[in-house]
Amino acid sequence: MTSYQIHTADTAADAAKEPLEVLEGAFGFVPAGAGLMANSPALINTFFSAFGHFRGGGTFGPDERQVLLLSNAVANRSEWAVAFHTLESLQDGVEPAVVEAIRQGKVPENPRMAALSTFTQSLIEKGGHVEDAAVIAFKAAGFTEEQVFEVITAVAISAMTNYTANLAWPPLEDAVAPHAWKAGSLASA
Template identity: 85%
Template sequence: MTSYQLHTADTADETAKEPLRVLEGAFGFVPAAAGLMAHSPALINTFFAAFGHFRGGGTFGPDERQVLLLSNAVANRSAWAVAFHTLESLQDGVEPAVVEAIRQGERPADERMAALSEFTRSLIERKGHVEDAEVVAFKAAGFTEEQVFEVITGVAISAMTNYTANLAGPPLEDAVVPHAWKTGYSTGA
């Protein structure tokens, strides 16, 4: 695997510094995927803008966002992202049993979170070609038409971080080491 520098706000190109500063302020560290994405100012700035809209202008609650992002990480078999979003999920109030079910590629017992996780994974696995029945089931769990499309935003954001982490294989940050994940877990497929 090729080795890439994990950029910080001090080492990144001038046009990539601001997102790294903000992320460091939010987490207390620059997440490894962001430090890697800073190799391309276009990538880090696109991610940063999209995530800002997803988090600030989206309709999902913090726990729902994390279920969506964790489901993406598992579907994309991104060990770094699974560990990171496990930490974030638990901090944002996702029930530990829901987190573990998603990490194992299983259906969470919580019906609403299960519907969100399943719809998210189906969008990835089917490359957007989901069945009408899947959309109906997602909406029957209490999600809206807007949220059908908002899931696509989460999938796109996750593609940026998950693929970056999969390409470069960054080390886990100290805060996420307890949540390490191996790609040998089932992805439910």
């Protein structure tokens, strides 16, 4: 098994330090996925910029952002990211039943969150080639044309973190460990 360094702001190259410092300030620790991405300043800085626009300039609320990111982590079968976004989802007000449904690979009962989760997972599973009916269903749940495209931002952000974690298998941080998840726990697996 290949081993990759999980960087902190102290160990990262100068070009990768700032994102790690900001993340450590926000979470109290450097998330392992970010520490791994810091092996490439291009990757961590691209992620950091995209996530900043998604969070700061996007139209989804904190709970909706987390449903997107958790759904993407499940679709990408990223065990580290599912655990991390479970913690974040619960902290950002996502109903525990919604979180658990997504973690099990099921559709949440909450209609709006179901549409959000279903649409983003469909984008991943179909490589962006979703049918018009999927877009119509997403918009019928109250989402906008702009948000159709904003979901693509979440998919791109998730690809960066999920693929990094899938490649490197980082350990779960203490705060994240209670939310451990295995890809084999999916209802469809």
